[in-house]
Amino acid sequence: MDYINTRRTLHQIPELGFEEVKTQKTLLSFISEMPQNHLEVETWRTGIFVFVKGTVPEKTIGYRTDIDGLPLQEETGYEFSSVHEGRMHACGHDFHMTIALGALEKMAEHPPENNVLFLFQPAEEGPGGAEPMLQSEPMKKWRPDEIFALHIAPELPARTLSVKPGLLFANTSELFIDFKGVGGHAAYPHRTKDMIVAASSYVTQLQQIVARRVDPLESAVVTIGKVEAGTVQNIIAETARLEGTIRTTSSSIMEEVKTEIEKLVRGMEISNDCTITIDYGSNYHQVYNDETVTGKFIQLMDELGYEWKEADRAMTGEDFGYMLKEIPGFMFWLGVDSEAGLHQSTLTPKEEALEYGISIVTDTLYHL
Numbered sequence: 001m002d003y004i005n006t007r008r009t010l011h012q013i014p015e016l017g018f019e020e021v022k023t024q025k026t027l028l029s030f031i032s033e034m035p036q037n038h039l040e041v042e043t044w045r046t047g048i049f050v051f052v053k054g055t056v057p058e059k060t061i062g063y064r065t066d067i068d069g070l071p072l073q074e075e076t077g078y079e080f081s082s083v084h085e086g087r088m089h090a091c092g093h094d095f096h097m098t099i100a101l102g103a104l105e106k107m108a109e110h111p112p113e114n115n116v117l118f119l120f121q122p123a124e125e126g127p128g129g130a131e132p133m134l135q136s137e138p139m140k141k142w143r144p145d146e147i148f149a150l151h152i153a154p155e156l157p158a159r160t161l162s163v164k165p166g167l168l169f170a171n172t173s174e175l176f177i178d179f180k181g182v183g184g185h186a187a188y189p190h191r192t193k194d195m196i197v198a199a200s201s202y203v204t205q206l207q208q209i210v211a212r213r214v215d216p217l218e219s220a221v222v223t224i225g226k227v228e229a230g231t232v233q234n235i236i237a238e239t240a241r242l243e244g245t246i247r248t249t250s251s252s253i254m255e256e257v258k259t260e261i262e263k264l265v266r267g268m269e270i271s272n273d274c275t276i277t278i279d280y281g282s283n284y285h286q287v288y289n290d291e292t293v294t295g296k297f298i299q300l301m302d303e304l305g306y307e308w309k310e311a312d313r314a315m316t317g318e319d320f321g322y323m324l325k326e327i328p329g330f331m332f333w334l335g336v337d338s339e340a341g342l343h344q345s346t347l348t349p350k351e352e353a354l355e356y357g358i359s360i361v362t363d364t365l366y367h368l
């Protein structure tokens, strides 16, 4: 398989969660070109399971990749930029998929001793594919004993990795807040309930939750990533909508932050004489790396001469956390050296990281 070409093909067709129809078709076509003797392939919604039968299996090792893109207009200037308007693989899932395909090809050509289950999982960016995929029939049939995954790290040099036992990624909850007041003429604000003023004031007050309500020894983030309100410059907005995300390093702090968000909403309803509704969208469980399996991985990396460093905890979220809640395993960061970070329209990971990633995953699947 030509990894660069594979990555570029996938890069051009990013699709949102549970809409990954072309992506699934393209992945199935790559998989169909591999030796099939030891493979069983099953689709699940827009995802795919591939079971590789081991030669003398004692256990099944799972390897998961996410496959969805983000609602973002690409600005990399690549010749192979996204052909889907307003969609981009800006979180590296094109890299993740290529690495999974590369490792799968090796397994198909030289079957491992243990069984291996590849999970091509939809909807990591939302609304979350890991939790329902865990409950699916193929997962019940081929349930792994251990599982792992990787995520690209733009800030790390290519051909490096980082990992740590214990907490790696945060608990997350999406946040959607809808404001409803009374619209009207821009010249008569006193006859209206202006939802742009209410929503702006709410965004400012939200910042106080982390600064003044959360124990400074804990970690939390509340980010509003989208504000929607108004129609034209001289009409006062009747409605406003805020979209954001909450991140915490413990589930109890998540509950505290939500309570504070709701208290602020009640105060805002009274002071602005409006109604406000909150929807928490999808929630992701924290990514907690199992100490024993992560320890085995670290030892393997040392034995095989891979350069690695201790990872820092990150406030990113990953629904792979649900898989790790039920199956011992880990996630590691793979360095890809890009000046622009994750979720930026100019993310340009170095393609030399692909072969390195495939080599780490393949070695781990053969020897874990």
Ligand SMILES: CC(=O)N[C@@H](CCC[C@H](N)C(=O)O)C(=O)O
Residues within 6 Å of the ligand: 091, 124, 125, 126, 151, 172, 173, 174, 244, 245, 246, 282, 284, 315, 316, 317, 318, 319, 342
């Ligand atoms: C690794 C990464 O960037 N993951 C996403 C997960 C998004 C979860 C959900 N849609 C939310 O925004 O809460 C992230 O933004 O961390």
